[in-house]
Amino acid sequence: MIMECTVAELIFKYLELQGITHIFGVPGLTLEPFLITARDKSPIIPILTKHEEGAAFMADGYARVKGVPGVCFSTSGPGVTNLISGVASAFVDGIPIAVFSGQIPTYTNKKGTLQDSTGVGIDSVKIFEKITKSSAMFTSKYAAQYDLEQAFINAMTGRKGPFHLSLPKDILMEKVEVTLPTGPFIPPSAEYFDRKRVIEATKELCEAQCPVILIGTGAIESGACDDIIELAEMYNIPVATTPKSKGAFPEDHPLALGVLGFGGSPLAEEYIKSDAVDVLLVIGSSLNQTTTFSWDPALLPSKCLININIDPTIISINYHPDIPLIGDAKTVISEISFRALRYLDDQEDAIQKRLSTFTERKKQIPMIMNGELMASDQVPIMPQRLIRDLQEGLPDDAILFCDVGSHLIWALHYLKMKKPGQFIAPFGLLTMGFGTAGAVGGKLAAPDKPVVALVGDGCFCMNGMEIATAVNYNVPVVWIVMNNGLLGLIHTMQSYSIGDDTILTRFKQIDFAKMAEALGAVGITITKPGELARVLPEAIASGKPTVIDCYINPVEKPPVQSFAQGARDYAVRTLH
Amino acid sequence: MTPYDIHVAGSTAVLELPPRVDSETSLHLEQKLKEVMEHHSTILCDFSQNSYISSLGLRVLLGSSKNMRKTGGTIGLCALSPYVQEIFDISGFSKIFQIYATETDALAVLNQPKTQQGEG
Numbered sequence: 001m002i003m004e005c006t007v008a009e010l011i012f013k014y015l016e017l018q019g020i021t022h023i024f025g026v027p028g029l030t031l032e033p034f035l036i037t038a039r040d041k042s043p044i045i046p047i048l049t050k051h052e053e054g055a056a057f058m059a060d061g062y063a064r065v066k067g068v069p070g071v072c073f074s075t076s077g078p079g080v081t082n083l084i085s086g087v088a089s090a091f092v093d094g095i096p097i098a099v100f101s102g103q104i105p106t107y108t109n110k111k112g113t114l115q116d117s118t119g120v121g122i123d124s125v126k127i128f129e130k131i132t133k134s135s136a137m138f139t140s141k142y143a144a145q146y147d148l149e150q151a152f153i154n155a156m157t158g159r160k161g162p163f164h165l166s167l168p169k170d171i172l173m174e175k176v177e178v179t180l181p182t183g184p185f186i187p188p189s190a191e192y193f194d195r196k197r198v199i200e201a202t203k204e205l206c207e208a209q210c211p212v213i214l215i216g217t218g219a220i221e222s223g224a225c226d227d228i229i230e231l232a233e234m235y236n237i238p239v240a241t242t243p244k245s246k247g248a249f250p251e252d253h254p255l256a257l258g259v260l261g262f263g264g265s266p267l268a269e270e271y272i273k274s275d276a277v278d279v280l281l282v283i284g285s286s287l288n289q290t291t292t293f294s295w296d297p298a299l300l301p302s303k304c305l306i307n308i309n310i311d312p313t314i315i316s317i318n319y320h321p322d323i324p325l326i327g328d329a330k331t332v333i334s335e336i337s338f339r340a341l342r343y344l345d346d347q348e349d350a351i352q353k354r355l356s357t358f359t360e361r362k363k364q365i366p367m368i369m370n371g372e373l374m375a376s377d378q379v380p381i382m383p384q385r386l387i388r389d390l391q392e393g394l395p396d397d398a399i400l401f402c403d404v405g406s407h408l409i410w411a412l413h414y415l416k417m418k419k420p421g422q423f424i425a426p427f428g429l430l431t432m433g434f435g436t437a438g439a440v441g442g443k444l445a446a447p448d449k450p451v452v453a454l455v456g457d458g459c460f461c462m463n464g465m466e467i468a469t470a471v472n473y474n475v476p477v478v479w480i481v482m483n484n485g486l487l488g489l490i491h492t493m494q495s496y497s498i499g500d501d502t503i504l505t506r507f508k509q510i511d512f513a514k515m516a517e518a519l520g521a522v523g524i525t526i527t528k529p530g531e532l533a534r535v536l537p538e539a540i541a542s543g544k545p546t547v548i549d550c551y552i553n554p555v556e557k558p559p560v561q562s563f564a565q566g567a568r569d570y571a572v573r574t575l576h
Numbered sequence: 577m578t579p580y581d582i583h584v585a586g587s588t589a590v591l592e593l594p595p596r597v598d599s600e601t602s603l604h605l606e607q608k609l610k611e612v613m614e615h616h617s618t619i620l621c622d623f624s625q626n627s628y629i630s631s632l633g634l635r636v637l638l639g640s641s642k643n644m645r646k647t648g649g650t651i652g653l654c655a656l657s658p659y660v661q662e663i664f665d666i667s668g669f670s671k672i673f674q675i676y677a678t679e680t681d682a683l684a685v686l687n688q689p690k691t692q693q694g695e696g
Contacts, residue, residue, distance in 0.1 A: 226599040230632040337631035341638070341667040 002179050007144045008033045008172040011100070012042035014148055018184045019068050021048055021442045024055035026082075028075020029324035030102030030115065033172035035224030047444070047473055050465040052079050054437035056086020057463065058440045064398060064424050066445035069096040076102045076166075077115030080124045085096070085431055087162050088131040092428030099128065103137060105170040117166065127497050128164035135371040141174040149185075157187045159311045160221070161433040165423045181391040190310060192324030193327040193335060199279070202336045204304040206235065206343035208279035209350070212272055212301075213239040214247045214260060215280075216291075218284020218309060220420040224330035225249065228283060231337045234344070237281075240268040242291040243428040246282075251367075254359065258367040261291040262563045263412035265367040269293070269562055276305040284310070284329045287318040290427060292439075293566025294436060295319070308332045324514035327400070351366070369416055370558050380553045383407075383482065385529045387414040390454065390480065391511030393536030398450040399424065399442055403435030405456035409558035433462035440470050450540045453479045458487045460512060470545040473519035476537045479516075479547045480532065484554035487508035492557045496564050509551075526550045577616050581606050586687035587614035588652075590679065591627040597633035604635060609640040609651075617649035624655035634667055641673065650674070654682040 003319055005013065011034070015023070021152055024047045037330055038046045049055040052074045059070030067316060074083050080101045103125050104113045110120055116136070117124035128135035134154050138144050205211055205335045219225055225248050232239050232567070234254050239249040240257035243264060247283035249256055258265025273296065280301040285291060286309070292299055295318055307321035308329055315324045325332050344351075368374075373384035380391075388411050394400065396418070402408050402425040417423045424442065426434040440455035460481050470477050482488075491505035513523030522544050532550060539546040581592040589612045597605055612619055621637070623629075629637075641651045654676040656664065664670040676682035 227630065230630060232597055233637060234631060334631070337665040338634070338663055340667065341631060341634055342634070344638070479623070 001530045002079070002177055004177050005177055005317055006033065006037065006173055006175055006464045007138065007141050009041055010144060010176065010178055011148060012037050012044060014152070014422045015044055015071060015098070016042060017181060018152070020044060020071055022062065022441075023071035023073060024049050024058040024062070024441060025057060025073035026079060028077075028079050028102050028115070030076045030104055030169045031073060031167070033169060034073065034100065034102070034167060034567075038444070046073075047440075047469065049437070049469050051293055051463070052082035052085045054202040054463050054469065056083050056090065056099070057434050057437035058441030058444075058466075059088065060090045060093075060095050060423040060426075060434070060439030061424070062445045063095050063097055063441075064421070064438075065442040069098045069152070070441055071098045071100065072357055073100040074102065075115065076104060076124060077102040077121060080117055080127060084127070084131065085429075087128065087164070089429040089431040089434060091131045091133075091160045093426055094159050094161055094221075094428075095097070096155040097162040098155070099162055100162040100190055101131065101164065101166050102417060103166040103168040104459045106168045107170060120288060124166050125164070131162070131419055132164045134273075134471065136181070137162040138168060138171045141171055141176040143173065144176065145147055145178050152185055154396070159314075165185045183202070191331050193332050194325060194489070195466050196513040197323050197325050198335050199339065200330065201306045201325060202339040202343075204279050204306065204323065205237075205281055206347055208303070209480035211235070211237045211274045211281065212257070212277050213237050213281045214272070214282065214285060214291075215239060215241045215245050215283050216246045216285025217242070219333075220248050221284065222310070222331075223402040224327040224333050227330055227333045227337060228267065229253075231333060231340065231388065234340060235347070236338065236351050238271060238358050239267070240272060240301040241450075242285050242534050243412055244290075244425070245420070246412060246423040248420040250418040251416040252418060253486065254355075256367075259412055261293060261297050263409035263558065263560060264562075265413070266369060267362060267367045270365050271361065275302065276299045279306050282307045282321070283333065284308065286491040292318065293562055294570035296302060296569070302468040307473065374414060378553065381527070381529050381553050383410045383556050383558070384414055386482065386532060386550055387411060389530060389532035390536065391415055392533035394452060395450050395540065398422070398452055398540075399446060401435040401439040401442055401451065401453040403453070403455040403459035404430045404432045404489075405458055406486075406492060406558040407456040407482040409489065409560055410482070412492070413456055413559050413562075422467055432459045434459075436463040436479065439479070440466060442473050443470075443475050443477050451477050451542070452536070453477060454482055455480055456488060457483045457485065457510060461510070463510070464515065465519070467516055467521050467545060467547060468519040474545070476540075476545055478536065478545045480536070481512045481547060481549045482552050483509060483512060483549055484552050486554050487555075488558065490561070492560060493564065512547055512549035516549075522546040538553070580605075582612065584616070585679075585683050587616075588618045588620050588683055588686045590620045590622055592622045592624070593629075595625055595627055595628065597629040598635075599630060599632055600631065602632040602636050606636040606640070609614060613640065613644060613649065616684050617644070618649070618652075619644070620652045620654060620679065622654055622679055623657065624679075626660060627657055629663060630662055631667070634663070634669055638672065639671070642695055649696065650686065652676060652682050652686050655678050661677070
């Protein structure tokens, strides 16, 4: 249907078609037509954040939970520069977000106009070029629909990521005739694969003595996790996940190895590094440093590395697979599974034996270190115990956002997640402050699910003011702050080289419960083991934004020894 | 859980499969087949409403077929869509199962006395 509307209205109509319900940002003069449309002409709710970085994180959290692009907006000039870390974080993690920035009217270009972002002041298009899949400025009302749709399609296909559009104020107000699509853009499924290589891969996997599967986020993105469980169960193949895809394979499953890499499971590390593994099937992972202990060659199987990835530029970047399989994980795994059925009869005895051997191995090597500390009654609370309390109080359908620091490692190591997409952290850029704000977007994307953020006190200092955003719109996120007056992860990593007298890692502890109350949220202080397990369900049930400030033992160091050792070994291998 | 439409035609129990047999519905199918196998030695799985079967679903069919054979029973399949037929071809299962174009075709064979089936 042909309709006449302003360019600003076109944007909102298009976003509405995609199922977007909320957008996040901070207003400014150049965005006025955009904001007027939001208020008067669209059911989409604009959320005023306290800082543009928070807006970008919220858009990211929204996108990860809802599966459609999140949207953030800012005015020109400093609004643009404030967005950078949030947008860059989404870019590195492959999260589709739409970034709309205001721009001075075209008739004031090149005059040094207030907050010019066309290049006389800053150049917002160029700034975003390196941290988005596409960055452009509307140059004509006639091309606006094309620019918008192309940016959107680009963001949502292949490896996903953000796009940026700079919106000159006068173009936003211009009227144009458009024909809108009738429904949301649904990325076409990539059903291509190399049949010959699938046949080879299936044979290698099915005839392997000791195969292992490693799941990365590409598997989650393509919705392949159930298919992987079927394949693993068919052949009794142990399965590990990358840190970023924690929960993609249920961590309480008899075949679960846990997380491989940063803060991960000793069982996963020892099993996959062992000489016994002859075939390793990697699904949707770039095998980067956080997963591979800095590209440890010991992870290579003795016979065959099979790597499935949709992105041909990534598939061989870190390890050279014997069988590279370009394609969508779900499509390729389904094909392998169907072909694997042919080998079932021949392999029946080996499959049964494998399960009993693995079960025995699992009894000998734990998935966690110092498990006894999870039962500790010490005060201040041991971090391991706090994670156990979190596990007990966390509902099965909860979504957990995690920020970046030692709390991330505690959670990676000790928490057991059972569903893909349930554990969300910004592993790509490891951006502090993400979880604090991102959870607000996540909760707006899934109002019926409990959304909890596990954050450190260092991270909370960066974006904690976004509690006030949640209060402003009554978004009932529960933040759990691991409070130790320390940048714990930096402290731990520094301590490996310079001892415990670390540099710029300590600060005076902050009373976050009081801070929460001052911002209008509920603030609860926890000092004893066991309290969190009781308080967390109550906080979720209250339906109010709540900060649970947990005082933990600052001396305990998170389990990152293997990661640190991997980095040292890599330096030795590389530098001689 | 998807209800299964079951009816008996001659000596054959006809089980209509749901639109999707995947990781969520396969175990239910397994249970249903077990129940039907207790009372019937010939089962026809009608795929006319089915557009997808996962590898787990195929394993359930394979396991049930093996159990049936041990007791002298048979499982036949009918009305597979071209896509589902392709899945059976890829997995090699089209060589394991008797597959018929329609329910009528299937019943014409399955309801014959066993000796005649063998001759056919």
